Amino acid sequence: MKQLFSIAFFFLFSLSWAQVKSPEEYLGHQVGAKITPHWKLLEYYKYVASQVPDKIKFEQYGTSVEGRPLYAFFISSEKNIARLEEIRLNNLRLAKLTEGDPTLSDMPAIVWMSNNVHGNETSSAEASMMTLYQLVNPNNAKTKAALANTLIVIDPCLNPDGTERYNNWQNGVLGTQFYPDLYAREHQEPWPGGRINHYYFDLNRDWAWQTQVESEQRLALYNKWLPHIHVDFHEQGVNSPYYFPPAAEPFHEVITPWQREFQGTIGKHNAQYFDQQGWLYFTKERFDLFYPSYGDTYPIYSGAIGMTYEKAGNGSAGLGIYTSDKDTLTLVDRALQHHASGLNVVEVVSGHADKVVAEFKKFHTDAVEGRLSSYHSYILKYEPKHELKIRALLQLLDKNKIQYYSASGAVKGLDYFSKRNESYTIKNRDVVIPGNQSKAALVRVLFEPEAKLTDSVTYDITAWSLPYVYGVPALASTGKVAKSADYKLPTVSNTVIDGFGYAFKWNGFASAQLLAALLKEKVSVKTSEIAFKLNGEEFPSGSVILMAGANKNIDFKKIVKQQADKFAVTLHPINSGIVDGAKDLGSSDVKSVKAPKVMMLAGEEQRALNVGEVWHYFDRQLEYPIVLVNPKNISRVKWDEIDVFIMPTGNYSFLKEKAQSEAFANWIRGGGKVIAIGNAVNQVSSQGWSNIKAVKQDSVAKAKESPLRAYADRERDALKEYTAGAIYKVDFDKTHPLFFGTDNYFTLKESANLFQYFTDNKGWNVGYIKENSLMSGFVGQNLSKQMKNGLVFGTESVGAGTVIYLVDNVLFRNFWESGKLLMANAVFLVN
Ligand SMILES: [Zn+2]
Numbered sequence: 056m057k058q059l060f061s062i063a064f065f066f067l068f069s070l071s072w073a074q075v076k077s078p079e080e081y082l083g084h085q086v087g088a089k090i091t092p093h094w095k096l097l098e099y100y101k102y103v104a105s106q107v108p109d110k111i112k113f114e115q116y117g118t119s120v121e122g123r124p125l126y127a128f129f130i131s132s133e134k135n136i137a138r139l140e141e142i143r144l145n146n147l148r149l150a151k152l153t154e155g156d157p158t159l160s161d162m163p164a165i166v167w168m169s170n171n172v173h174g175n176e177t178s179s180a181e182a183s184m185m186t187l188y189q190l191v192n193p194n195n196a197k198t199k200a201a202l203a204n205t206l207i208v209i210d211p212c213l214n215p216d217g218t219e220r221y222n223n224w225q226n227g228v229l230g231t232q233f234y235p236d237l238y239a240r241e242h243q244e245p246w247p248g249g250r251i252n253h254y255y256f257d258l259n260r261d262w263a264w265q266t267q268v269e270s271e272q273r274l275a276l277y278n279k280w281l282p283h284i285h286v287d288f289h290e291q292g293v294n295s296p297y298y299f300p301p302a303a304e305p306f307h308e309v310i311t312p313w314q315r316e317f318q319g320t321i322g323k324h325n326a327q328y329f330d331q332q333g334w335l336y337f338t339k340e341r342f343d344l345f346y347p348s349y350g351d352t353y354p355i356y357s358g359a360i361g362m363t364y365e366k367a368g369n370g371s372a373g374l375g376i377y378t379s380d381k382d383t384l385t386l387v388d389r390a391l392q393h394h395a396s397g398l399n400v401v402e403v404v405s406g407h408a409d410k411v412v413a414e415f416k417k418f419h420t421d422a423v424e425g426r427l428s429s430y431h432s433y434i435l436k437y438e439p440k441h442e443l444k445i446r447a448l449l450q451l452l453d454k455n456k457i458q459y460y461s462a463s464g465a466v467k468g469l470d471y472f473s474k475r476n477e478s479y480t481i482k483n484r485d486v487v488i489p490g491n492q493s494k495a496a497l498v499r500v501l502f503e504p505e506a507k508l509t510d511s512v513t514y515d516i517t518a519w520s521l522p523y524v525y526g527v528p529a530l531a532s533t534g535k536v537a538k539s540a541d542y543k544l545p546t547v548s549n550t551v552i553d554g555f556g557y558a559f560k561w562n563g564f565a566s567a568q569l570l571a572a573l574l575k576e577k578v579s580v581k582t583s584e585i586a587f588k589l590n591g592e593e594f595p596s597g598s599v600i601l602m603a604g605a606n607k608n609i610d611f612k613k614i615v616k617q618q619a620d621k622f623a624v625t626l627h628p629i630n631s632g633i634v635d636g637a638k639d640l641g642s643s644d645v646k647s648v649k650a651p652k653v654m655m656l657a658g659e660e661q662r663a664l665n666v667g668e669v670w671h672y673f674d675r676q677l678e679y680p681i682v683l684v685n686p687k688n689i690s691r692v693k694w695d696e697i698d699v700f701i702m703p704t705g706n707y708s709f710l711k712e713k714a715q716s717e718a719f720a721n722w723i724r725g726g727g728k729v730i731a732i733g734n735a736v737n738q739v740s741s742q743g744w745s746n747i748k749a750v751k752q753d754s755v756a757k758a759k760e761s762p763l764r765a766y767a768d769r770e771r772d773a774l775k776e777y778t779a780g781a782i783y784k785v786d787f788d789k790t791h792p793l794f795f796g797t798d799n800y801f802t803l804k805e806s807a808n809l810f811q812y813f814t815d816n817k818g819w820n821v822g823y824i825k826e827n828s829l830m831s832g833f834v835g836q837n838l839s840k841q842m843k844n845g846l847v848f849g850t851e852s853v854g855a856g857t858v859i860y861l862v863d864n865v866l867f868r869n870f871w872e873s874g875k876l877l878m879a880n881a882v883f884l885v886n
Contacts, residue, residue, distance in 0.1 A: 075106040075191060078184035086394075087181050087387035088374070090222050090229075093123060093215045099184050100128055100211055107191045109133040110202070117272025120253035123215035125269065127276060130190050131206040135163050142206060143280060149412070150281050150358060151419045151493045152456065159416065164408040167208040167282035167359075168397055169350055172259045172289070174217025175249035175370035177225075178389035179288030183211055185390065186397040198398070201405035208282060214251075214258050214269060221249025225373060233374035235383050244370035247663035254675070255667025256868070259287070260346075260515075262353035263501065264870035265454050266671070278357075278456045283415045284404055285361045287350030288393050290368035294379045296335035297392055298365035299325050302351065303343045307506065309427055309496045310344060310355055313414045317360050317407070324403045325396055334392060346515040347500045348868075356497040358418040360411075364396050419493050428490030430531040433502045434466065437484035440595070440798070441527050443563025445486060446544060446623055447872050448525045457494045457501075460538040462487040468532030471504055471522040472784075472799055474830070479530055484544070487536050504531055505831050516780025516803065516867075518832030523782045523801035526873035547623040551612045554603065557626040558589060561597030561796040564676075564872060565622040567879030570599055571679040572618040574650040574883075579605040582884060584644045584792065587634045592627055597795030597884055599648075600629065600640055648883055651698035651728070657683040661705030665733065668866040669703050676869065677879060689715055694722040699882055704733035704864070710742060720744050724854030730881050732861045736810070739860070744853045746817040747860055750809040750845045780805045781832025785847060787822040792884040793848060793859065794821065796876050801830055802847055802863040803871060807838050809845025810862055818851030848877070850885060859885055 078086050081099050091099075104111040110133060117125040129139060146165065148157035168186070170179035190198045190207060212218050221244065228241045236242075247255050256267050265271040291298065300318040322338050329336050342363050344352050354361030367378070368389045375385040404411055421427050435445055452459055465480050481487065490498060500506065501521050522529035551557070559566065561582070573580055581600040586593065603611055619626045632640040653673065657666045666683075673681035681701070684692060689709050700722075709715040720742065723729060731739045740747045785800040787793075794800065800822065812820045826843045834842060847862045859881045865874030 074193070075103055075188065077188050085387055086185055087178065087385065087390040090177060090225050090374070090386070091181060091184070092222055092226070093212055093219050096180055096184065096211050097124065097126060100126070100187060103187055103191060104128065110136055110191050112136055112139055116276040117269065119214075119216045119269055120267075121216045121219075123219065125213070125215065125272060126211060128187070128209045128211070129206060130187065130202070130209065131163060132202040135202070135206055146281060147279075149416045149419060151423045152281070157416065159409075159412060162412050163204050163206045164284065164404045164411040165206045165208065165280065165282040166284040166286065166401060166404050167210070167277070167280070167354075168286045168288070168400075169210050169213050170288050171211075171218050172213040172287060172350055173250040173257075173369070174214045174219070174252075175221040175244060176288075176290035176368060177218065177221060178290060178366055178368050178386055179393050180212050180218065181386065181390040182288070182393035182397060183209055185394040189398060190401070197402055201401050204408040205401060205405045207401060208280065210273070213273060216253040217249045217251055219249075221370065224249070229374065235375045235377045237371065237376060241373045242371045242376055246659040247666075248370050250370065251663060251667065254671035255663040256671065257664065259289075259350055260348050260868055262350060263348040263455060263497070264451070264868060266869040271454065274454065281357060281359070282354070283359055283411050284400065285350065285354035285359045286397065286400055287361070287363050288397075289363060289365045290372070290389065291365040292369065293367050293372050293376055293384055295365070295367050296337060297329065297367070298337055298340070298342060298363070299396060300362045301339055302363065303340050306344045307352070307356075307500060309499050311418060311421075313418070314355055314360055317411070317414070318362060320407070321360070321362065321400060321403050325399045328395060328399055332395070345506070345517070347497065347519070353497075356500050357494065358415055358422070358496070362400075364393065366392050422493055422495035423491055425491035425495070425535065427495040428499055429503060430468070430499075430533055431490040432466065432468070432532045432534060432536040433488040433490065433498070434468070434479070434481060434530040434532065434536070435486040435488070435522070436479075436528040436530065437482060437486065438528075440560070440562045442544065443565040443623070444525050444527050444872065447564065448521060448527060449486070449542075449544075451521070452488070455494065455497060457488065457498055458492045459486050459488045459542050461485070461540045461542045462536045463539055464536065466530065466532045466534050466536060468530040468534070469504055471520070471529045471531065471830075474504075477530070481536065486542055487538070489536070489538075491535065502531065516805070516832070517778075518780065518782040518803070518830070520782065520831050523830060524871055524873065526797060526799045526801065528799070547620055547625055549616050549619050549626040551616045551626065552628060553612075555629045555631055556600065556602040556604075557615060558594060558598055558600050558629055559619065559624050559626055560594055561599060562595060563796060564875040564879065565624055566597075566599070566796060567876055567883070568677060569618055569622045569624045570648065570883060571677050571879070572621070573601070573615070574648065575679065576614045576618070577609060578611070578614060580648045581640070581645050582648050583640075584646065589627060589629060589634055595796065596790070597792065597880070600645065602640075646886075649698075651882060652696060653679070653681045653699045653701060653882065654692070654697045655681055655683055655701045655703065656686045656689065656705070656707070658685040658687060660686045660708060661703065665703035665705060665864070668864070668869055669701055671869055672866050672875065672878065676875065694718060694727070695725075697722070697727065699728045699730065702729065702731045702735035702739070704735060707735060707738050710738055716742065720853075723856035723858065726855040728856060728885070729858045730861065730878075731858065732866075733864050734808075736860045736862050737808070739858065740810075745858065746813060746851055747846075747849065748811045750811055750841075752807060752841055775835040775837040778804060778806065778832070778834040778838055781834045782830045783824050783842065784828040784830050785822045786825050786828075787848070788819065791819060791821045791850075792886070793850065793877060793880050795880050795884055797873060800873055800877070802865075803867050804834075804842065804863055807841055808862055809842070809847065810849065810860065812846055813849060813851065818849050820846055820849055822846070822848030857886060
């Protein structure tokens, strides 16, 4: 027996010498029989690359939050790999992003495969090892032929931090065999789960916004390449079969006939293969193409065929699990199916490579010639008070390779805020974003005042038009506006001189970032609740005053200059405590801002995505400390040390416990500040000390409907009561600190949640929705009637404390720019 084993071993060993080891040989087990750790996944990729260096090149394009490397592997024929940079540049010429004439002959189709954007959907990374191996296996005639006219880019793992959170847990609870019973602990993934990244963000909602470093670094590489095909591998619930394209309605209307058609071509080919294997699947359902920040839509709006593939699985599936029809779904099978889909895509694309390249070129030719635009120009109206918001918006455009410029002349167009057509003369610092450019489709989707859905069943928000998100006045014009010059706002470099001190204006999130930085540096800071004038300059309410005399113990000038320059905030010198017009700097309306200690609960009761929004906002955007406490440990909190308690959407069971809720109420009465967001407002409203009350939903509209309805219409009927997320104009009290620095606010309403106005001086009605306030997005007809005359942002005093109610999420996916200032106001300025 021993001898036999040695002979067999020698045979295998010598075979391995002759060719690259398959993942099975390399790992020592069938792919999917165990979970491959991230380091080992990369080790296999690098091993294969080292064996066939003429066919594979790779680069580290970034690092995850927790320090894990992010890689892209480029696989093609020796000939293509030798001229990789030439292919890339030629492709950018096809995409009209670089000057020069592109060549169509000898241009390979570029297929990009993304794995594990959701870290606990682990079968795609496992499958990708088999795909990599088959792509370079000289005995595979199909892939060998495909590499001649196809360049494949594989990102083995987009979300290594989430992946390793899942892998470490899963490998830690597995023994020598798996147990397929759903109730076994290996199927009960602990909070917050591996789907999301370090800051609990869903990276498959972040492509356009790039708030997360993984997305930002990946998109920098992606936009350097702009592949023709993008495949995004996922997993869905364990009882679903396999999903592949074509996608479901609604499609955004900018999606071209070719993009629809080729999804169908690829889908048909995949269906044939799945039929042969007897594998079940569905298409055209559930996964729509509308919201621009997915791994299918973003590539589509950038000219590619973007596609989502979903195998049954995800966090609960483990190595094997019983499905409802008593089958056992194994990781081995999940990986095999994704592997099959991956190879199918390569085969179909290779079979149509010339057409794929030609259509990519056509998309971008149409784009620059204005055939993909609805409006041909978007104009951001510059005013000094909007400069910080415009700077933030330009950063987003830069990340997405969207072009903009300066121009002059008269235009007609639709004003976003008034929704009226107007004539307008373009001014010196206005920004013009041409609708006709390489990224025309993306520009249209991000800027269109009202996006048109071909169908209204979508499971994500339906409005994100950037002038509303940033609160920047803008115009959408069907006229073309020619470029007069590159657009550039001057770099801010403050001159600091000895004197009384400095003031800076409060008019954007950057003002709040500067305030947070100064507080961290122990700078003594004051803010004025009323507007004032200094040397002819107007300072709006909330503006910050820094007195030299109060900051003698620190390197005041150096700190102030460094930080103000960093955030591009202009410092204005103050010569004396006397100001023109309003009250002087010694007035009681000028208040010291203390550095508050901020806390939030983060644990199984909370919704990880919402905890993540607040955590990332403080840690990486405001760059201000926040203590995260597990709800289990709330009895250990030293409330007298806490100044601000933030309650994102989640469940707060301590409010129902007598001792804990009393300690909490006493803390508020003693001067504590609560910021309740989303459904936390509803929970707080049930406390005895709270005076806020939800608006009762109107049942009249519903009752008037005919009781006779068709069963098949049930999904569409339900829509009448539904919004996935639409933009409403908020009317607000400009004198209240919650809205300092804001002159337009548009809120994302994800539900019908509205509250009654405070009466009898019980609280402040700060932001509210009046009638006809819907600006953009889909709202069901019944719900739409109810969405009026209600409070969305309010405050009330409880003893010496303050409760701030943010009924709508102001930090949505951390890209709702104007909401970030609102949150900073709540933390620092509202008292
Ligand atoms: Zn997924």
